[in-house]
Amino acid sequence: MLDDLAAGARLLWRLPAFLRNPVRAHGVRAILQMRLQRREANFLGLAARAIYAVPTNPYRHLLAHIGCAPNDLAALVGREGVEGALRALYRQGVYLTVDEFKGRRPVVRGNLTMTVTPGLLRNPQASVHIPVHSGGSRSPQIAAGIDLEDIRAEAADLRLFLAARGGEAWVHSFWSVPGGAAMRWILRISAAGGVPARWFSQVDPAAPGLHPRYRWSARVMRWGSLLAGTPLPAARHVSPDAPGPIVAWMADTRRRSAVPHLLTYPSAAVRVCRAALDAGVDLSGAQFTVSGEPMTAGRLQEITRAGAAVRPVFAAMECGQIGYGCLNPEVSDDLHLATDLHAVIQAGADGSAAGLPAEALLVTALRPTAPFILLNVSLGDQAALVKRSCGCPLEQVGWGTHLHTVRSYEKVTAGGMTFLDAEITRVLEEVLPARFGGGPTDYQLVEEEAADGSPHLRLLVHPAVGALDEHGVADVFLSALGAGPGAAGVMARLWRDAGVLRVERRPPRLSASGKILHRQRVRTAGP
Template identity: 40%
Template sequence: MMIRTRLGEAAAAARFLSGLRPFLGRRVDPDTARERLRASMARREQAFALLLRRGVFEREHGPWRALFAWAGIDFDDVRKLLAAHGLEGTLERLHDAGVFLSLEEFKGLRPIERPGFSLPVSAEDFDNPLSARQYEARTGGSSGASRRVMAGLDLLEHECAYHALFYAAHGAADRPLGLWLPAPPGAVGIKNALMRSKLGQRVDAWFSQSRVDDAPFRHRLFADATFRVAGLAGAALPRPSYVPASEAGRIAAWLAEWCARGRAPVFLSTPSAAVRTCAAAEASGLDVAGTLFVLVGEPFTAGKKRAIEAAGCEAATHYAMVEAGMIGLACRNGAAPDDVHLVRDKIATIQKPRTAPGGQSLPALLHTTLLTSTPKLMFNVESGDYGVVEERDCGCGVLPAEFGRHLHTIRSYEKLTSEGMHFMGPDLLTLLEQTLPGRFGGYPTDYQLVEAEREGLPVVRLLVSPSVGDVDDREVVETTLSFLRSRGIGPTLMAEVWENGSTLEVVRAQPHVTGAGKIQPLQREV
């Protein structure tokens, strides 16, 4: 099985590399991008029906086919729903019939469970059989272990249209460009570097929170081949240079050098990394004013926005999942710091009430993919996030008028999101209920994680009940970081960033108790 998987990955990588030069050679201009998105928006219902027919109902097996069969829904039923209720109305009714997935089901962390129906699944069971899977990316470890996602250049081709319009609206197409994002197998850095190159924008520097040499050999080999082929296509990509969170001053110096030349750069990073950079610039007396930070990976709050703007910089944030690609493009006239235009031509989003761990009912976001190029088949899949969805004519002009549905104030309800990494449900419980009590004593209810923010920077507080007795805070931190490092690539990177950024701190206090008398493993003050 492992040999077959590796051979499949090698074949996919070969397809990717052979298609890379033509991909980079087809430039995307704003006018072409705008027409592409309008046409895509006009056929979204047909695209959904095609994906459902070819990806689910024309195949004998698969979890989606089984779930639709359990719900008693066939393709003709879906077509009738589309005709009567439109796409979002159809998805609402499919959800009410039981056709949806929780985030844990989608990640393969637990079986799909419905009355009289139980189906064990893996994350790979939801791979899109219609996509041209050409390269392997890795999720940020939201399920504990980082997970493989196979994607293709067709998806990047489509998403370049969003980015072409974004940079044109900001007048930023010709500005210097830098990244502070993880090297492969992390997905976001390499995707953005390739898309910027396809748009004809030079990538001047790539800084990485992860060490390139720490990646598995096959990922290093693939990355090296990608850089070489891109160079042959006239898109010389910089090799990632390791810069930990504790050395944000190096990033500030790079930005300040460009600003001193009168060319304020565009810089892609997480919100936390942007705040650290602005703080380092202030501490060193460096002028980075005018920098446009383009942010991904974690909530962009009012506190982070203030910290960035205090340095004279501008920030815009997109919303995405590795499994689906872009979900929302930053709005220039947002109702909140993280306001995005939902890219409804490729992802349909509905909301349903979800009871959060603390007992609060929240408007959970569920996403459905519409294009054959997305790496996963998703029909009403929870993202673990909630937010405010509204129709609004913002007048920002980034996307065509058809993209008037906005999403903002996006927060997670069942995963800890910090420094661009995610740490979710099952592993939180293992750490707090088994690992820490087993090492330091006490009960599962004596430990709790609290996600907070201080001057725009993320803080993760580990509450340890005084009843546990004397403990060495440094040992508690090291035990927690060691646990993360044992869970895979994504959590290992999270541990490294937390350690370098002094993100994790131990507080001797009783865990918070909800109004219902419950002690939840994760609380938020953000």
């Protein structure tokens, strides 16, 4: 609590100057070019200050285990470049899987064994102005924190992205859940020179059970913006199943000859567009930026059917913005990798030894303000990683590497909310059988995306379990996932309010190899 109060005081002190001095349009291209030119120096500098100079840093132990001193690392980068050096380090065991990163599994490399926690990987140079916590029912919560200087670092890239889309004068709004992710977007847009007009919250910020942090941090941000003379919007509750107020706001903005821009989740954008179509509201020219779940072809089709345009972004709480949507895409989630701030490699054929799929992404932070020091860390995502010439403005500024078909291999994502695979497994195999009977193969979660892009989760319960209250099963499942007032509780509340989950009495599905997996993904022809 004292840490939260100190962070609130720092935010109130620093925010007015931050809001009065956005990143200038004429300087952002030069900022990006300088970062790209200094990638090797930035990587080595961060390694020197935050890894080699910190005795408790786990990467220091991994590097020492393979005999890689600072001068060895510098020589390796000089020969191979940043990505080449990272691949060489990965092959020698310098990496962390998501389970290792979150402390759920010890790191074992030969005769080296250690336990890592995210706290050991916090950037010692980063400040915390807004505390952000993520975590679930099995893992300890991760305190990340938002540093205003890190927001500014990302804002330069965001301003380039918006300018490439013709979005310098768009009217911005947000629709997500309470917490750090929404506040980070609001501040990022502000630092990029935009003016946030509306903040819609999918969960009522005044709902009982939410941590007080969600309320006071938003209030402090609002107070600080008033002191700066650049007022930021207060959150207004708009539930996922009733997006009418957002449709009305977008229509009103268009009537004023302005372009409405909504930042939200892909499935939430689909809800807005379907509501607009049902109400006969024309959204031609409206803009969406989406993140938090896969931007699939079905979702893209539903959004564009309403006349709106959409671009995805790819981000993670642990490292911020990783990629920005290509303006000449080959697939629905074609992204440009922000190589000025990150280096990304893939596990490749060697990944199986570490329990990683070949396309698993290993992320390394390159900026000194990153919340965590990441060196070849898997955050549970996989994607195609390619270099191609697309001819869009984002390639012209220097982002030549593309990501697409970004999917989680260790998480369940629906409605913009994510739970780790291990958390789902624990509830299916331990909590539900203990409460309702049956065994670990009697419960299965089926993830579906309807043809219209809307997400659905079906919790299959084998009929052999016997009579039970289906609503009770759903409540226990969501309560177990969302135990506590933190981020997991917000996510579970959203799934409940949005009606994403339904229980069905049928045997769990068999995989192609005859296995009963605790969760499966399918695509259906309808909702």
